[in-house]
Amino acid sequence: MHSLKSLHTFGFSTHSKKLISIDNDFAALKDVETPLWVLGEGSNCVFLEDFDGTVIKLESKGKTVKEFDDYYQLTVSAGENWHQLVCFCMQNNIFGLENLALIPGSVGAAPIQNIGAYGVELNQFVKQVMFTEIATAKQHSLTNEECQFGYRDSIFKRHLAGKVIITQVVLQIPKRWQACNHYGELANLKQPNAEQIFNKVIAIRQEKLPDPNEIGNAGSFFKNPLVSNKHFASLQCDWPDLPCYSVDHNSVKVPAAWLIDHLGFKGKQLGGIQCHPNQPLVLTNNGHGNGAELLELAREIQTKVENTFSIHLENEVRLIGNKGLVSL
Numbered sequence: 001m002h003s004l005k006s007l008h009t010f011g012f013s014t015h016s017k018k019l020i021s022i023d024n025d026f027a028a029l030k031d032v033e034t035p036l037w038v039l040g041e042g043s044n045c046v047f048l049e050d051f052d053g054t055v056i057k058l059e060s061k062g063k064t065v066k067e068f069d070d071y072y073q074l075t076v077s078a079g080e081n082w083h084q085l086v087c088f089c090m091q092n093n094i095f096g097l098e099n100l101a102l103i104p105g106s107v108g109a110a111p112i113q114n115i116g117a118y119g120v121e122l123n124q125f126v127k128q129v130m131f132t133e134i135a136t137a138k139q140h141s142l143t144n145e146e147c148q149f150g151y152r153d154s155i156f157k158r159h160l161a162g163k164v165i166i167t168q169v170v171l172q173i174p175k176r177w178q179a180c181n182h183y184g185e186l187a188n189l190k191q192p193n194a195e196q197i198f199n200k201v202i203a204i205r206q207e208k209l210p211d212p213n214e215i216g217n218a219g220s221f222f223k224n225p226l227v228s229n230k231h232f233a234s235l236q237c238d239w240p241d242l243p244c245y246s247v248d249h250n251s252v253k254v255p256a257a258w259l260i261d262h263l264g265f266k267g268k269q270l271g272g273i274q275c276h277p278n279q280p281l282v283l284t285n286n287g288h289g290n291g292a293e294l295l296e297l298a299r300e301i302q303t304k305v306e307n308t309f310s311i312h313l314e315n316e317v318r319l320i321g322n323k324g325l326v327s328l
Contacts, residue, residue, distance in 0.1 A: 026132050
């Protein structure tokens with residue numbers, strides 16, 4: 001058995017039957033035992049218990065930049081660190097990713113989750129995603145449209161889940177830059193440049209989110225729910241200070257943190273698991289927590305939010321049991 005404690009940021013003392021590290025040589029795939037899980041930096045998944053199969057740790061590195069008249073094209077290996085890529089772009093005057101600064105995890109994991117923050121989502125920049133089919137070791141690629149991106153969603157979380165390993169992500173970043181500072185505290189910035197947004201995003205995240213190097217967590221545990229305009233109007237009758245962000249003509253996004261905080265969960269502890277006292281969207285492990293306690297507290301939050309607001313919270317963090325994904 002191989003320890004997974006240091007390989008996922010929640011830090012539960014769990015193990016896998018087999019652990020394989022892969023850079024650019026996929027010959028090791030012949031030794032895979034199912035079930036299997038492909039792991040980047042472990043910042044958006046939680047091993048709730050011992051995993052009865054193979055964990056594949058992806059460690060490929062490398063990036064290239066091509067400049068065209070209207071855009072930059074970056075081809076980045078899946079094992080690269082996401083935030084370090086954003087920093088690289090800032091240092092080379094390639095602007096557009098600054099709202100996604102300090103999101104933990106690897107480049108390969110980014111399209112799976114379609115990471116996003118402060119009004120920007122990764123799918124705005126993805127041109128192509130390359131991957132290896134685990135069963136055959138054959139190389140394939142998908143266009144942006146073929147990735148079927150959605151809110152914290154993609155084909156890699158559904159039809160291709162557990163079947164492929166993302167090897168490279170090709171980003172197309174326009175040279176014509178436009179500030180995206182309408183979301184949250186960024187709205188306080190007046191005509192900011194990219195560096196100011198970059199620094200502000202980092203400051204906000206460092207202030208509000210606990211460092212997984214200091215206390216186990218996987219960032220935002222729940223997705224911000226989408227509700228219809230009609231439903232939101234009815235909620236405002238009882239909770240006039242409930243905030244929202246417009247999505248389209250028919251729906252709005254409601255901050256899950258507000259719902260959880262309003263119900264008094266901020267700071268609540270169950271065994272070794274706590275709803276963070278500063279950011280209720282984050283559940284943490286004090287070093288002695290376990291998967292059963294995490295599920296119990298998360299389900300309690302989910303049930304109370306649904307009973308109070310008629311809103312179903314979905315987990316953003318991927319929950320892994322002994323055979324694979326576990327539903328909340």
